[in-house]
Amino acid sequence: MQDLAFLPRLIEALGPDVVATEPDQVAPWLADWRGLYRGNAQAVVRPRSVDEVARCLALCQQAAVPVVPRGGNTGLCGGAAPDSSPANVVLSMDRMNAIRSIDTIANTLIAEAGCILGNLRRAAQEAHRLLPLSLAAEDSCQIGGNLATNAGGVNVVRYGMTRELVLGVEAVLPNGEIFHGLRALRKDNTGYDLKQLLIGSEGTLGVITAAALRLFPRTDARSVVLAAVASPLQALELFELLFAQCGARLQAFEFFTGDCVDLVLKHAEGVQEPFSQRYPAYVLVELADTTDEAALNVLLERVIGEALERELCLDAAVSASLSQLQSLWKLREEISEAQRADGPHLKHDVSLPIEQIPAFMVSMEARLKAISPSIRPFIFGHFGDGNLHYNLSRPAGAQRDWTAQHGKALTAEVLDEVARYGGSISAEHGIGQLKRDDFLRLKDPLELRMMRGIKQLLDPAGIMNPGKLL
Numbered sequence: 341m342q343d344l345a346f347l348p349r350l351i352e353a354l355g356p357d358v359v360a361t362e363p364d365q366v367a368p369w370l371a372d373w374r375g376l377y378r379g380n381a382q383a384v385v386r387p388r389s390v391d392e393v394a395r396c397l398a399l400c401q402q403a404a405v406p407v408v409p410r411g412g413n414t415g416l417c418g419g420a421a422p423d424s425s426p427a428n429v430v431l432s433m434d435r436m437n438a439i440r441s442i443d444t445i446a447n448t449l450i451a452e453a454g455c456i457l458g459n460l461r462r463a464a465q466e467a468h469r470l471l472p473l474s475l476a477a478e479d480s481c482q483i484g485g486n487l488a489t490n491a492g493g494v495n496v497v498r499y500g501m502t503r504e505l506v507l508g509v510e511a512v513l514p515n516g517e518i519f520h521g522l523r524a525l526r527k528d529n530t531g532y533d534l535k536q537l538l539i540g541s542e543g544t545l546g547v548i549t550a551a552a553l554r555l556f557p558r559t560d561a562r563s564v565v566l567a568a569v570a571s572p573l574q575a576l577e578l579f580e581l582l583f584a585q586c587g588a589r590l591q592a593f594e595f596f597t598g599d600c601v602d603l604v605l606k607h608a609e610g611v612q613e614p615f616s617q618r619y620p621a622y623v624l625v626e627l628a629d630t631t632d633e634a635a636l637n638v639l640l641e642r643v644i645g646e647a648l649e650r651e652l653c654l655d656a657a658v659s660a661s662l663s664q665l666q667s668l669w670k671l672r673e674e675i676s677e678a679q680r681a682d683g684p685h686l687k688h689d690v691s692l693p694i695e696q697i698p699a700f701m702v703s704m705e706a707r708l709k710a711i712s713p714s715i716r717p718f719i720f721g722h723f724g725d726g727n728l729h730y731n732l733s734r735p736a737g738a739q740r741d742w743t744a745q746h747g748k749a750l751t752a753e754v755l756d757e758v759a760r761y762g763g764s765i766s767a768e769h770g771i772g773q774l775k776r777d778d779f780l781r782l783k784d785p786l787e788l789r790m791m792r793g794i795k796q797l798l799d800p801a802g803i804m805n806p807g808k809l810l
C-alpha cells in the first residue's frame with residue numbers, strides 16, 4: 341500500500357525546487373541511455389547537498405519507497421533506469437557538482453558525485469596533474485556513476501580500474517546515515533576497506549555523494565601507433581613485446597577487427613582509411629610520458645620496427661602530429677556510436693585471462709557461426725586488460741526484432757563460453773538489469789551469499805535500486 345503522505349513529507353523536507361512530481365518533469369528520467377528500459381517514478385529528487393540526500397533516503401526508507409540513484413545515465417546495463425513500480429523515486433546527483441579541493445602535494449582531488457568526469461579531468465589538467473580515468477562517455481558520465489559502476493576505460497592497462505584510483509568515499513546509507521569515508525590517506529590499514537563495498541555496488545547499497553581521487557603526473561608527451569595484425573594471437577605477442585620494452589609508458593593497448601573499421605568508415609564523419617588495404621585486425625597503442633615526445637616517438641618506432649621484423653604485425657602507422665594521433669584514436673572511439681547507428685545489436689562486455697583471448701575468439705566464432713552462419717560479430721576493446729566488447733549485429737536482411745528473438749540464446753552462448761575460459765561476464769559495464777539473470781546463473785553461490793549478506797546488512801528494507809544486480 342502506497343503511503344499517501346510520503347510525497348507531501350518529501351516536498352516539505354526538501355522543497356519543491358528539489359522534488360519534481362509533474363509527469364512531464366519526471367518523464368525524461370525514466371529511460372536508460374540505450375533506450376532498452378523504461379520504467380515509472382512518482383518523483384525525481386535533485387539534491388544540492390549531502391544533508392538533502394540523507395533526508396531524502398531517511399524518508400524513503402521510512403515509507404519503504406524504492407530509490408534509483410542516477411548519475412549521467414550513460415550506463416550500458418539499465419542500472420539507472422527505474423523499474424515498472426510507480427512508487428520509485430529517481431535520485432539525480434547532477435546538482436552536487438562542486439570540486440571540493442585539488443591538492444598538488446598529496447596529489448588528490450576531492451569532488452562531489454555529480455561532477456562530470458571530463459570536467460574533473462580538465463580541472464586536474466589545469467593543476468598540471470592527470471586524472472587517468474578516461475572513457476568515450478566522459479563528457480556525460482558523472483564521477484559518482486563511475487564509482488558506482490567501477491568504470492574502466494582506455495587507461496586501465498597503466499592505472500587500473502576506478503577502484504584503484506579512489507582513496508576515499510562519502511556516501512549516504514539507505515537509513516539516512518552519512519558514511520564519512522572521505523579520507524585521502526594513501527595508507528589506512530584499519531580493518532575492512534568499506535569504501536570498496538560502495539565502489540561497483542551500482543546504487544544497491546547507498547548513494548555516493550563525494551570521492552577523493554588519486555592524481556598522477558600529467559603525461560603531455562604522447563605517441564600513438566596503429567598496427568595491423570593478422571590475428572588476436574599476433575596482437576598478444578605484440579602486447580608482450582611492448583610491455584617488456586615500454587613498461588610503465590604503455591598507456592593504452594586497444595584492439596578492433598577490420599569489420600569495426602568498415603562500420604566506422606560507413607557511419608562516422610571525418611574518419612580516414614588507415615592503410616591502403618584492409619587487414620583482419622588492428623591494435624592502437626599509446627605511449628605517454630611527462631616530457632620528451634621525441635624520445636617517446638623514437639622508442640615506439642624502434643619497438644614497432646622490431647615487431648615488423650619479427651612478423652608480430654603486418655603494417656604500422658605512427659602518429660607524426662597531434663591531429664594524426666587524434667584521427668587514429670577516432671577510429672577506435674567511434675566504434676560504439678557506429679554500431680548504434682547500424683541498428684539493434686547485442687553487447688557483451690567480457691573479460692578473459694589475456695593469454696586465453698586468441699583461443700576464446702576462435703572457439704566463440706565457431707560456436708556462433710554454427711548457430712547463425714551470417715551473424716556479424718564486431719569485436720573491439722581494451723585488449724591489454726583482457727577486456728573485449730564482443731558485440732553481435734544481426735545478419736544482413738534479418739528482421740529488426742532479431743535481437744528480441746535471438747538475443748537471450750546468443751548472449752547465453754557467449755557468456756557460457758566466457759565462463760568456460762575462466763573470464764568475467766562483465767568486465768567494466770556492471771550488471772544492472774541487463775545481465776542480472778546471467779549473473780545469478782553463473783556467479784559462484786558462496787559469492788552470491790556473501791553479497792546478499794552485505795546487502796541485507798546495509799539495506800535491510802531493500803529500497804536501493806531494486807531489480808538491479810542482485
Ligand SMILES: Cc1cc2nc3c(=O)[nH]c(=O)nc-3n(C[C@H](O)[C@H](O)[C@H](O)COP(=O)(O)OP(=O)(O)OC[C@H]3O[C@@H](n4cnc5c(N)ncnc54)[C@H](O)[C@@H]3O)c2cc1C
Pocket residue numbers: 373408409410411412413414415416418419420433453474475476477480481482483484485486487488489490491492493494542543544546547548549676677768769772805808
Ligand atoms: C559511448 C559510451 C562509451 C562508454 N565507454 C565505457 C568504457 O570505456 N568503460 C566503462 O567502464 N564504461 C563505459 N561506458 C559506460 C558508462 O559510461 C559507465 O558505466 C559510467 O561509469 C556510468 O556513469 P554514469 O554517471 O553515466 O552512471 P549512470 O548510468 O547514471 O548509473 C550507472 C549505475 O550507477 C548508479 N549510480 C549512479 N550514480 C550513483 C551515485 N552517486 N551513487 C550510487 N549509485 C550511483 C546507478 O543507479 C546505476 O546503477 C560507456 C558508455 C557510453 C555511452
